[in-house]
Amino acid sequence: MKNPVIxxxxxxxxxxxxxxxxxxxxxxxxxDFYAIIGPNGGGKTTLLRVIxxxxxxxxxxxxxxxxxxxxxxxxxxYVPQLRTFDFEYPITVREMVLSGRLGxxxxxxxxxxxxxxxxxxxxxxxxxxAHLADRQIRDLSxxxxxxxxxxxxxxxxxxxxxxxxxTVYVDAPTEAQFYGTLxxxxxxxxxxxxxxxxxxxxxxxxxxxxxxxxxxxxxxxxITADMLEATYRxxxxxIAHGVPHRVFSEHSEEE
Numbered sequence: 262m263k264n265p266v267i268x269x270x271x272x273x274x275x276x277x278x279x280x281x282x283x284x285x286x287x288x289x290x291x292x293d294f295y296a297i298i299g300p301n302g303g304g305k306t307t308l309l310r311v312i313x314x315x316x317x318x319x320x321x322x323x324x325x326x327x328x329x330x331x332x333x334x335x336x337x338x339y340v341p342q343l344r345t346f347d348f349e350y351p352i353t354v355r356e357m358v359l360s361g362r363l364g365x366x367x368x369x370x371x372x373x374x375x376x377x378x379x380x381x382x383x384x385x386x387x388x389x390x391a392h393l394a395d396r397q398i399r400d401l402s403x404x405x406x407x408x409x410x411x412x413x414x415x416x417x418x419x420x421x422x423x424x425x426x427x428t429v430y431v432d433a434p435t436e437a438q439f440y441g442t443l444x445x446x447x448x449x450x451x452x453x454x455x456x457x458x459x460x461x462x463x464x465x466x467x468x469x470x471x472x473x474x475x476x477x478x479x480x481x482x483x484i485t486a487d488m489l490e491a492t493y494r495x496x497x498x499x500i501a502h503g504v505p506h507r508v509f510s511e512h513s514e515e516e
Contacts, residue, residue, distance in 0.1 A: 263290045264327065266336070266420050266451050267312060272321035274307055281307050282318070285476045289421060293451045294443070296466040303473035305455040309423055312453075313339055326420065335364055338419030338450070340410050342426045348399050354409050355394040358384055361413035377416075384412040388442065404435035411442070421451045428456070440465050 267289035274282040282304045289295055299305055310316040312323055314334045325333035338361075361384075362377040385391040388408040393401065398409060407427065414422060424443075428436045443452055444465060454466065470478035 263292070265289055265324075266291050266293075266326055267453070268324040268327075269308070269312065270322050270324070272308075272311055272318045272323065274304070274311060274316065274318050276307070280474060282311070283474050285321070285472070287470060287476060287478070289451050289453060291420070291451055292447070293468060294447055294454070294466045295452065296454045296456060296469040297472050298456060298469065299472040305472050306425055308472065309339070309425055309453075309455060312423065313337060335417060336420040338414035338417060338422045340414050340422065340424040340427055342429060346406070346410065348401075348406060350398070352398055353395055354390060354398055354401070354412075355381060355385065357398055357409055358394075358412045358416055361416040365417055380416050380418070381412075384416040387415060387446075388412040402435075403431050404438065407431060407435070407439060408442070415446075419450055421453060422446065423453045423455075425455045426457065427454070 265288040267287075269285055269287045272282055272285045273280065285304075285308060287295075297305055297308070307316065311318055314323075314331055322329055325336055359373055359377060359381045362373060362380060365377075382391065382394075385394055388411055390405060390408045390412065393405060393409075398406060401409065411422075411427075428439055431439065443454075446452065468478070468480055470476050
């Protein structure tokens with residue numbers, strides 16, 4: 262029996278007087294590629310923040326490798342949405358990737374050593390951007406910037422990689438390369454992917470859940486009609502992403 266790398270147990274979160282997460286429970290196993298889908302405002306990013314220890318729940322707990330100790334978060338790698346980064350900041354790709362080691366340095370003053378630099382070079386090679394190491398991050402393409410962000414998350418040797426809408430701002434060829442990279446990384450770590458891109462899920466992930474305040478899942482990679490209806494709170498015929506239309510069954514505003 263596998264020991265979970267992440268356990269979320271009956272987590273509730275209230276923000277601004279509103280319940281954002283309600284009784285959310287899930288487990289992530291070491292070989293999981295777990296996708297979480299749902300509408301904007303449904304709590305997906307909030308759940309990631311709770312797992313990362315950035316937002317304490319008002320009820321429930323999160324265990325990383327069986328422990329609630331804050332130090333266990335060092336086993337998590339995090340890739341936020343591209344738009345959260347300031348790519349105009351004057352820093353090279355190597356320096357950006359190295360910054361992912363800061364949380365692993367306990368000595369004072371906090372200086373990078375040979376191990377840190379070796380891990381950064383390994384991460385650059387893993388993401389196939391070693392040839393870009395001395396370039397300014399602002400001079401990279403969107404796909405290259407995305408690889409640099411993932412390399413920064415990998416440099417700490419995480420047991421789990423958490424990704425928040427990683428393909429929102431990249432084109433289709435870059436997206437295809439991105440999922441190929443994730444398929445390779447699965448041999449080394451569990452992956453948790455928050456996404457709107459339902460179309461790619463069956464091909465790549467092992468399990469999928471729908472989140473809209475509550476979590477709905479059948480613990481498989483199948484997205485069923487009842488999961489979607491419970492999540493979007495109306496009958497759903499089609500969810501179309503990347504094209505200018507949405508098709509739903511008729512429903513009232515109260516539903």
